[in-house]
Amino acid sequence: MKIETLRWFNNRLEMIDQRILPAAFEYLSYYTAHSVAEGIRSMVVRGAPAIGVAAAYGVALEALRLSQLLPPGRGKVGMGVDSVNDSTPTLTLPLQGGGNGSVDFNAGMETGFTVLAASRPTAVNLFWALQRMRKVWESVATQTPQQVAQRLLAEAHEILAEDIRINKAMGAHGAALLKDGARVLTHCNAGALATAGWGTALGVFRSAVEAGKKISVIADETRPFLQGARLTAWEMVQESIPVTLITDNMAGHLMAHGEIDAVVVGTDRVAANGDVANKIGTYMVAVLAKRHNIPFYVACPLSTIDLNIASGKDIPIEERSVEEVKGFRDYHWAAEGVKIRNPAFDVTPAELVTGLITEKGVVLQPDVQGIRTLMRQ
Numbered sequence: 260m261k262i263e264t265l266r267w268f269n270n271r272l273e274m275i276d277q278r279i280l281p282a283a284f285e286y287l288s289y290y291t292a293h294s295v296a297e298g299i300r301s302m303v304v305r306g307a308p309a310i311g312v313a314a315a316y317g318v319a320l321e322a323l324r325l326s327q328l329l330p331p332g333r334g335k336v337g338m339g340v341d342s343v344n345d346s347t348p349t350l351t352l353p354l355q356g357g358g359n360g361s362v363d364f365n366a367g368m369e370t371g372f373t374v375l376a377a378s379r380p381t382a383v384n385l386f387w388a389l390q391r392m393r394k395v396w397e398s399v400a401t402q403t404p405q406q407v408a409q410r411l412l413a414e415a416h417e418i419l420a421e422d423i424r425i426n427k428a429m430g431a432h433g434a435a436l437l438k439d440g441a442r443v444l445t446h447c448n449a450g451a452l453a454t455a456g457w458g459t460a461l462g463v464f465r466s467a468v469e470a471g472k473k474i475s476v477i478a479d480e481t482r483p484f485l486q487g488a489r490l491t492a493w494e495m496v497q498e499s500i501p502v503t504l505i506t507d508n509m510a511g512h513l514m515a516h517g518e519i520d521a522v523v524v525g526t527d528r529v530a531a532n533g534d535v536a537n538k539i540g541t542y543m544v545a546v547l548a549k550r551h552n553i554p555f556y557v558a559c560p561l562s563t564i565d566l567n568i569a570s571g572k573d574i575p576i577e578e579r580s581v582e583e584v585k586g587f588r589d590y591h592w593a594a595e596g597v598k599i600r601n602p603a604f605d606v607t608p609a610e611l612v613t614g615l616i617t618e619k620g621v622v623l624q625p626d627v628q629g630i631r632t633l634m635r636q
């Protein structure tokens with residue numbers, strides 16, 4: 260099954276609503292940067308590369324809206340989902356520069372960039388994509404808003420297509436590291452749903468299977484948002500790749516009993532020294548893997564490496580709503596009044612990373628030198 264996490268359809272961006280998977284499979288439609296930002300913030304779309312692709316389309320949509328290339332009635336500045344279907348109303352915000360078509364294109368675009376940049380802090384792919392879109396905008400700034408909008412849309416399409424190509428290249432490099440019959444643990448969801456398609460860590464599994472290897476996957480549930488239970492397990496089941504779901508606190512037990520041969524995870528940001536930010540709980544898995552001499556690999560497109568950040572301690576870590584820890588959806592199991600923390604990511608020091616799997620190859624024992632060399636290639 261080909262999973263199209265994001266797709267361009269009839270002058271709009273459609274994204275699978277990942278909050279309701281696997282109970283329901285539904286696309287939501289987006290027409291503005293504001294609503295795309297809300298889609299990122301509220302986790303309709305999540306996963307570092309997918310967030311980057313969504314942001315690129317957010318910029319393109321804003322340009323289309325401001326240059327009035329969207330069909331009439333579309334592209335109101337909505338805060339939430341623009342529509343599940345064509346009849347769902349949107350919340351509206353005032354347009355920059357007043358109504359009646361007198362919108363200041365440049366000011367409106369700047370607002371779009373700002374709103375998108377504020378949606379989530381940890382995945383650097385968001386900022387990488389915004390910077391790439393800004394450069395394209397600057398390169399055609401003298402053209403008409405309509406021409407700018409078309410150019411930005413073409414760039415968003417290219418970012419999406421490129422992401423899938425990169426994942427396949429990473430998949431081939433990563434698959435070579437897994438032996439036939441390997442039992443591989445993963446944490447969170449670094450799959451097709453976290454990217455434009457194929458996935459980073461799950462892309463490695465898909466490529467291994469495509470290469471004829473009989474691997475099996477152990478999926479950490481990934482509290483509190485349950486990306487492992489809801490999304491990774493679902494993706495693997497769709498692909499008929501053998502998958503076993505465990506709660507996060509079972510990984511050490513399985514490792515101690517020789518039931519895990521390798522760990523492959525994704526990442527939201529890698530610092531210049533090779534420290535890796537990924538979903539909360541990844542650090543715990545890496546420590547356990549080291550203790551049990553199990554290789555710990557990180558699937559990492561180059562767009563996730565942030566050379567502006569010297570080490571992991573400077574990576575901004577998102578703190579999410581306490582509601583996510585208190586219970587699930589409407590059901591609360593925690594004692595009312597208890598103090599709750601909810602950091603959404605943690606940092607695994609480079610010394611615990613066996614290798615970074617990138618589209619250009621594998622960097623073993625990543626450090627400043629190894630990453631510098633990789634980025635210069």
Ligand code: MRU
Pocket residue numbers: 305306307308382446447448449450453454458459460486524525526527537538539603
């Ligand atoms: O909070 P999320 O679901 O956006 O977190 C996702 C992860 O931590 C992924 O492992 C990471 O983004 C890599 S996705 C290829």
